[in-house]
Amino acid sequence: MKCSSFRLPEDVMIDIFLRLEVKNLARLRCVCKSWNTLLTSKTFVEIHLNQSMRNPRPLLFRHGISPSYLGFYSTKCKEFEDLCDPPFRTQLADLDVVGSCNGVLCFCSNGSDRSLIYLWNPLIKKYMTLPRPSLNPRYLGFGVNSVSGHLDDFKVVYSLRSNSWKNIAYGFPRSIEINRSHINSSVFLNGSVHWCARFSCYHDNSCPWLIVSFDFAKEIFQTVMMPYDLSTDDADKYLNVFDGYLCVFATIPNNTFRSYELWVMKEYGLTESWTKLYTIEKPQRIWWPLGFTERGKIFIRGECRHGGYGLLVYNPHSDTFKCIGVHLPYYAIQVLNFVESIIEPVSQSLILSRS
Template sequence: MSNYIPQEVWIDILTRLPIETLIRCISVSKSWYSLITTPTFISQHLHRTTVANNDLLLVRNYSDNSKKEHYSLHFDNHTFDAYKTLDFPFMTPNHYFRVIGCSNGLLCLSDDQFCYNHTMILWNPSIRKYVNLPCPRVTFNSHGPFMHSIGFGFNVANNDYKVVRVVHLQEPWGYKAPPEVEIYELSTGSWRSVNPMGFPYVVGERSSQAFLNGAVHWVGHYPNELGGPSGSLIVSFDMGNEVFGVIMVPEGLSFPPLQSRVAVLEECLSMIHFTWSLYGDTCCVWAMKQYGVPESWTKQFTVDLKEGLRGVFGFRKNGEALMKKITSYREIDTLVSYDPKSEQVKNLGVTGSPISFYVDNFVESLVLLDLVNGEFGRQPNCGEKKMLKGKWKIEEEHEEQVVAESEDQTDERGKL
């Protein structure tokens, strides 16, 4: 029947299928495998999935008891229903990975808790594909002590994913500015240096990112003559033109710089500012209603950090804040949502260690389907070895065997 159906019709049909079905489809025939793994098909399927808007949230939590990272998908609805559990295949001797960011179903993970070892991975949990990034140019062994931050995002201009690493080398009076900047591109599989062009600011150590309008944003500061911080600002890096920029923070929130973080709230750049005092701890949330215009900063709400609440670290699509709450003397936290209108706190039923939570919007995609696992990661990763669970290796080998067998067989189903 496929002999009489135009290819564009098949593409329209296949791009409507869920991820699990498409993974099975690539074993049907050589022609189906070739079609589904093309960058064009992957992009078309991603666009259709994004438009469908399933409102999924990716949740990462870590248990000190099991020493294991847990990843799961939940519907961003009133009941926070669980959609599926994702099998995490990596192990690290440095306790756990840090999630840098998430874009089009692709996660950037970094094991950078110790400056001697630094492993980064791009991972698509929906199709169980990953790429190990090669060792960056600037390391402790090559340049000595440093502090750094990482950004991850998608460059829509050339349909490529980038990781940017901003490294401030240590000096006797503080940290050097401008920093060393290097970029990894998925299309090339390698790092390259970028000239920061006299960039005078300092991005805080492992500062959390907010990716918006094609740019990565971190909280940074302008160092004084002694090398110390002299007020907060937001540092941006455009993934397209690879240029740094600065956005001024809301008036009165510039000191001290280590009490703030950036996020995205209802498609607006937002700033979360923490205040500790004898009268009670608070967390206030600001949103920049017009991107790049400091005068458009608007205070959204303030949360009193009482009864175990630890602070805002993200948002749901309905505007509710995601927070952590201590639930026992054993320092076990629970993921909760806070409604700024009713001031009600809702338990979302996910627990973990105090610093283990990461939540972000998520869309299932086929990104990396056209690559072999670890294809760009065969270079040494700073001398550090990572272990992969055995069953993933078996499944990967089985998948390759099925595809090979399908290529050797006569395509009785017809060609597209």
């Protein structure tokens, strides 16, 4: 279909389109060829993504049970916004989320076989199923090659630009074990995916903690140590991103009740720049931080006043907890930083790391 002969200047059209929700932009692509060309152009997609990155949204994924749940929570509106069910056959209850990047989610099958992997943009309802790797991946990470010039150059570790898996010369360090837990997934920041890890000392609890990263552009693994105060204890640790900084939640050992410290790396890659921001104390033995709200508060899974476990929001400035009325079964919730985009996951190339 051709649009009307009366056409606004392109910069005016872009300004109008940037004010619309992603789901409406997806519909407008069908109006006429010129609108579709503009809305799928590299210029518009990049401007739209940069605008969205200033306002990431917390995405909650309740998994491992049926029914599972995937949706946004707004602390401003104090309500949930459900996302549509994924279009692929596998149910959410049978999936783990690997990560979120540029508006695209990466899922893999849970359990012993993790070779079924999907990429999905839930706002424009586009997805692709990755070809199964010849090896069952032990660890997974998801991100984008930020220096390639392609916003959709997604990579799954183990480039989405030939639809095939690629072996890299130097695999995952053999002397290191990634700390796998129900909430300790990989974290993407500064063009690299990061995992919380520990040197392999078998049953020696004094083995140092560290962070392993994979640079998608250079295709190399790198390491950086945890804060010195956290490097050798046996307490739980979870990675996240806070206000653009790599951060770690760490359990305070030898405490009557479980408490956490929040540390941030002020200068990326520099061990000496680790800084402790908060100490969070809650008189419960079983609770843990999950991630951050859009206003810098902290999502926590813990016990609410009604006696069951639910989702709480912690305000570090007032040192208060507030239950937001979401029932959570044990070990079944993740919080992701999600950026809205109109990027479609399409076939490119994949990296396979042998461990």
